[in-house]
Amino acid sequence: DIVLTQSPVLAVSLGQRATISCRASQSVSISSINLMHWYQQKPGQQPKLLIYRASNLASGIPARFSGSGSGTDFTLTIDPVQADDIAAYYCQQSRESPWTFGGGTKLELK
Amino acid sequence: EVQLVESGGGLVQPGRSLKLSCAASGFTFSNYYMAWVRQAPTKGLEWVASITNSGGSTYYRDSVKGRFTISRDNAKSTLYLQMDSLRSEDTATYYCTRVVYYSGDGYYFDYWGQGVMVTVSS
Numbered sequence: 706d707i708v709l710t711q712s713p714v715l716a717v718s719l720g721q722r723a724t725i726s727c728r729a730s731q732s733v734s735i736s737s738i739n740l741m742h743w744y745q746q747k748p749g750q751q752p753k754l755l756i757y758r759a760s761n762l763a764s765g766i767p768a769r770f771s772g773s774g775s776g777t778d779f780t781l782t783i784d785p786v787q788a789d790d791i792a793a794y795y796c797q798q799s800r801e802s803p804w805t806f807g808g809g810t811k812l813e814l815k
Numbered sequence: 816e817v818q819l820v821e822s823g824g825g826l827v828q829p830g831r832s833l834k835l836s837c838a839a840s841g842f843t844f845s846n847y848y849m850a851w852v853r854q855a856p857t858k859g860l861e862w863v864a865s866i867t868n869s870g871g872s873t874y875y876r877d878s879v880k881g882r883f884t885i886s887r888d889n890a891k892s893t894l895y896l897q898m899d900s901l902r903s904e905d906t907a908t909y910y911c912t913r914v915v916y917y918s919g920d921g922y923y924f925d926y927w928g929q930g931v932m933v934t935v936s937s
Contacts, residue, residue, distance in 0.1 A: 738921070752852075797860070799922035799923055803877070806862070
């Protein structure tokens with residue numbers, strides 16, 4: 706299985722930039738297609754799709770969210786961070802089954 | 816508006832069975848693959864099972880293969896998960912999800928239900 710590794714916690718100040726990383730145990734890219742996706746989960750709620758194929762913003766997601774990366778290293782950036790962004794963020798790969806998720810990064814206020 | 820509403824969760828003893836349902840609305844159900852994703856208490860997300868739009872093919876993670884069965888009724892726009900021989904490690908919130916799948920172009924979950932809790936305990 707492809708293992709996705711995320712830092713458990715990231716502390717950030719409101720109005721600053723947050724950079725959340727996800728590292729895969731093997732490449733999740735095929736040619737120029739990066740098969741990494743990002744989700745946000747607020748406490749007590751279901752996950753919500755934020756970014757698909759590494760850099761494409763899902764419908765209704767604010768432009769302060771962006772994604773980048775290829776191969777094994779991917780990044781979700783929130784700039785600027787707002788209070789409503791305090792949540793857990795998960796990456797997910799679709800390079801091969803079983804589809805796996807990272808352990809999640811909890812975004813906290815400094 | 817896309818809506819996915821799960822039901823059927825609860826407390827069940829180890830070794831027993833439970834069947835989850837997910838009522839879908841707001842989109843043409845028969846056009847989409849669907850999946851179940853679970854989350855153990857205070858843990859991360861774990862894909863459980865998927866089914867093609869016609870129901871002709873199903874896919875499972877190894878730990879539930881032979882115990883869980885995913886199915887769908889396109890006439891009723893409903894997804895199911897039959898869970899047999901339940902174990903304590905199956906305790907989790909189970910989410911019904913809609914799948915976006917294009918061959919070679921990604922497989923991800925664009926809409927999620929609110930989730931239903933399954934607790935396996937004696």
